Structure formats: structure tokens, C-alpha cells
Amino acid sequence: MTHHPRPLATARSHDPRPIRVGLVGAGPWARTMHARMLAAGPETELAAVWARRTEAAAEVAAPYGARVAGSFEELLDLCEAVAFAVPPAVQAELAVHAAEAGKPMLLEKPLGSDLPSARKVAEAVAEHGVVTQLVLTKRYHPATREFLRRAGRATVVGARSCYLHGAFLGGDFATPWRLEQGALLDLGPHLVDLLDAAVGPIATVRGTGDPRRWIELTCEHTNGAVSQASLSGSVRLPRARTRVELFGPDEELVYDTAELDHEECWPVLRREFAEAVRSGRGNGIDAQRGLRLQELLDRAMA
Structure with a gap:
């Protein structure tokens, strides 16, 4: 079966019809976020679902009237764009094929289970000129964008953060890949992304501890600032805690997700992905960004 990449300047630029998205995966994140978000529209519709267990794919597809693809190749034929909700190793393998087929992609973090596989994804995306968008959830919340806007005007000399x-x-969500890889590859992309964007580009990063229990990162930024990040998915808390504190000569600037409603992220994410697919231009939160984050996390592990 031959697929022909679609050029970046797409004919869908002013087409009001929803983008037909095929979903890869049928686990908890596929059910609770991806399928529900993509089917909610109006910018997208859930066209088809494929998973290695057909019965699981059918359970995800049924509430939205989506097709169940018999293979990944069939899914590519049924959709204009692909969303991934699978373990990193599976995503890295299939995303290369989707890029070769010219399909825009909604990618999860991390891009791959290791740096070489992540690099293959980014290289395939660049080679075939496909648009990608990374599901760095918090980046799509208005409060996060306001925090980053204010941080861009601040002088930061030090920062503390945790997830x-x-x-x-x-x-x-105690899935095999998370239990094996730990918080660094699962939670790390979110926090390192925020520090890199809010404080300034990270030049060096060092990690201490066990990613499966608790890991501390110390980052030195190109502007001379130093930041720290605490990461763990194995501590008992009443709810997830994500906090970033920026310090400098002016009043401290604090970002805390305790009061954020993450449901506000999904319409923004969906709308921007559809706009990227239609226009052929991404929002910068893409595979290349995912590769940079994975390169930084790989240095931390080293």
C-alpha cells in the first residue's frame, strides 16, 4: 500500500470541515482524553481507532461512532491525521511510518523510550515535512500561557519546581513503561519544558536519585540562572502537585496547578492541532521540541 505525503501548503487551509483523526491506542489515556477530546469537535472528529487488541479499540470507538481499523495501515487510509496514545516505544516505531505516509501527528511525550528512537521520529518528521503537535498538556491552559508571558518580562536568577x-x-496509570522508566521520562518533559520556557534555554542539566522513586534535577540556563526540579510519581499525595517558583530582583513569580481545571486545556489543544493541520504550520510545541526535551532528560540520566 502506497501513501503519498501531503505538502505543507495544504488545500484544507480554509476548509471548515472537521479534520478526520485516527487514534492509535485504547488504554486509559486514549479513553479518558484523546478519544473524548477529538470526538468533541467541532474542529476534529474521531474517524477511526486502532489498537493491537481489536476488542479494546472497539470499546473506545463505539461511544463516538468511529470506525475500528483492522491494522495500522488501514487506520492511515481512514484519516487525515493521527493521534498517538501508546507507550513511547510503540509511538516511536509507528510515528516514523505515519510520517512516511505524510500524516500530521498529535504526539505524546516522551517521543520515544530512549534518545535514539526519539531522534528517528524527529528526523522522519523533518524529512517528510509533516506537521506535528506535542501533548504537553499544561502548555494549552490559559494560566500557563499567562505565566510564561509574565516570566518572559522578568529577570530570573533562580527557580524551584516540582511535579x-x-x-x-x-x-x-501504573503502566509497565512508567514503572520501568519512572518520573523522569513521564513527568520530566512537562517540568523541564516549563523551566526551559520560563527561565531561559537550559544549557546543562544534572540528575540525582532514582527516577522510579524520586529524582532531583539541577539545570544551568544560558542566561546564568540556576533552577531545580523535583520529580516523583511514587509519593502519596491527595492530588498531583505541579509548582514553579521564579526568583529574582523583583517579586517572586509562582505557577501552581492546584486550582487549574485541566478540562480547559483540551479545546485549545484540539483547535490548535486542527489549525496546524489545515495551514501546514505548527505552534512550535512539536516533535522538534520533544526531541530537545528528550536530549535534556538524557543528559540528566547520564
Whole structure:
């Protein structure tokens, strides 16, 4: 079966019809976020679902009247764009094929289970000129964008941050890849992305501790600032805690997700992905950004 990449200057630029998205995966995140978000529209519709277990794909597809693809190749034929909700190793393998087929992609973080596989994804995306968008959830909340806007005008000399929860202790998200890789690859992309964007580009990063229990990162930024990040998915808390504190000669600037409603992220994410697919221009939160974050996390592990 031959697929022909669609050029970046797409004919859908002013087409009001929803983008037909195929979903890869049928786990908890596919059910609770991806399928529900994509089917809610109006910018997108859930066209089809494929998973290695057909019965699981059918359960995800049924509430939205989506097709169940018999293979990944069939999914590519049924959609204009692809969304991934699978473990990093699976995403990295299939995303290369989707890029070769010219399909815009909604990608999860991390891009791959290791740096070489992440690099293959980014290289395939660049080679075939496909638009991508990364599901760095918090980046799509208005409060996050306001924090980053204010941080861009501040002089920061130091920062402290944390992303902590107990999801790895049990439940739907205590999945094999998370238990094996730990918080660094699961939570790390979110926090390192915020520090890199709010404080300034990270030049060096060092990690201490065990990613499966608790890991501390110390980052030195190109502007001379120093930041620290605490990461764990294995501590008992009443709810997830994400906090970034910026310090400098002016009043401290604090970002805290305790009061944020993450439901506000999904319409923004969906709208921007659809706009990217239609226009052929992404929002910068893409595979290349994902590769940079994975390069930084790889240095921390080293």
C-alpha cells in the first residue's frame, strides 16, 4: 500500500470541515482524553481507532461512532491525521511510518523510550515535512500561557519546581513503561519544558536519585540562572502537585496547578492541532521540541 505525503501548503487551509483523526491506542489515556477530546469537535472528529487488541479499540470507538481499523495501515487510509496514545516505544516505531505516509501527528511525550528512537521520529518528521503537535498538556491552559508571558518580562536568577503524584503506586496509570522508566521520562518533559520556557534555554542539566522513586534535577540556563526540579510519581499525595517558583530582583513569580481545571486545556489543544493541520504550520510545541526535551532528560540520566 502506497501513501503519498501531503505538502505543507495544504488545500484544507480554509476548509471548515472537521479534520478526520485516527487514534492509535485504547488504554486509559486514549479513553479518558484523546478519544473524548477529538470526538468533541467541532474542529476534529474521531474517524477511526486502532489498537493491537481489536476488542479494546472497539470499546473506545463505539461511544463516538468511529470506525475500528483492522491494522495500522488501514487506520492511515481512514484519516487525515493521527493521534498517538501508546507507550513511547510503540509511538516511536509507528510515528516514523505515519510520517512516511505524510500524516500530521498529535504526539505524546516522551517521543520515544530512549534518545535514539526519539531522534528517528524527529528526523522522519523533518524529512517528510509533516506537521506535528506535542501533548504537553499544561502548555494549552490559559494560566500557563499567562505565566510564561509574565516570566518572559522578568529577570530570573533562580527557580524551584516540582511535579509530584502517586499514580505509579497503583491504578490505571501504573503502566509497565512508567514503572520501568519512572518520573523522569513521564513527568520530566512537562517540568523541564516549563523551566526551559520560563527561565531561559537550559544549557546543562544534572540528575540525582532514582527516577522510579524520586529524582532531583539541577539545570544551568544560558542566561546564568540556576533552577531545580523535583520529580516523583511514587509519593502519596491527595492530588498531583505541579509548582514553579521564579526568583529574582523583583517579586517572586509562582505557577501552581492546584486550582487549574485541566478540562480547559483540551479545546485549545484540539483547535490548535486542527489549525496546524489545515495551514501546514505548527505552534512550535512539536516533535522538534520533544526531541530537545528528550536530549535534556538524557543528559540528566547520564
